[in-house]
Amino acid sequence: MQVTNALGRRKTAVARVFVKDGNGKIVVNKRDYKEYFSTVTLHNAVNQAFAVLNLNEKYDVTVNVNGGGTTGQAQAIRLGIARALCEINGENRPALKAAGLLTRDPRMVERKKFGQKKARRRFQFSKR
Numbered sequence: 001m002q003v004t005n006a007l008g009r010r011k012t013a014v015a016r017v018f019v020k021d022g023n024g025k026i027v028v029n030k031r032d033y034k035e036y037f038s039t040v041t042l043h044n045a046v047n048q049a050f051a052v053l054n055l056n057e058k059y060d061v062t063v064n065v066n067g068g069g070t071t072g073q074a075q076a077i078r079l080g081i082a083r084a085l086c087e088i089n090g091e092n093r094p095a096l097k098a099a100g101l102l103t104r105d106p107r108m109v110e111r112k113k114f115g116q117k118k119a120r121r122r123f124q125f126s127k128r
Contacts, residue, residue, distance in 0.1 A: 004087050008080025010105055013068030017080030019088065022060025028077065029065060042074040049082040052099045053092055059085075079104060
């Protein structure tokens with residue numbers, strides 16, 4: 001049984017994804033993904049690559065993820081799974097690319113600047 005691994009990133013979350021033949025079991029940080037991610041939206045994000053290719057319950061996925069929040073982690077896992085499925089079978093690539101699952105989202109948090117409250121929010125200006 002061959003295990004394919006890939007890396008997914010989003011914001012500050014990094015997910016190491018290991019995909020092998022199985023029956024659709026997804027484990028995130030030694031817990032079931034439905035237990036790890038509380039909302040249905042995040043469950044759908046994790047399963048999106050399988051849904052696009054109609055490969056539900058064909059592969060087992062084990063994930064180590066750290067950093068970021070829940071949404072960033074779910075999207076990092078989505079990217080990692082999509083990359084692993086491309087590595088397993090090159091014919092999966094066009095469908096995943098069309099769905100936008102192979103693009104690493106480059107948006108990051110803008111840093112806070114000195115002399116300001118936040119990244120762009122300034123302190124209230126007083127003329128007098």
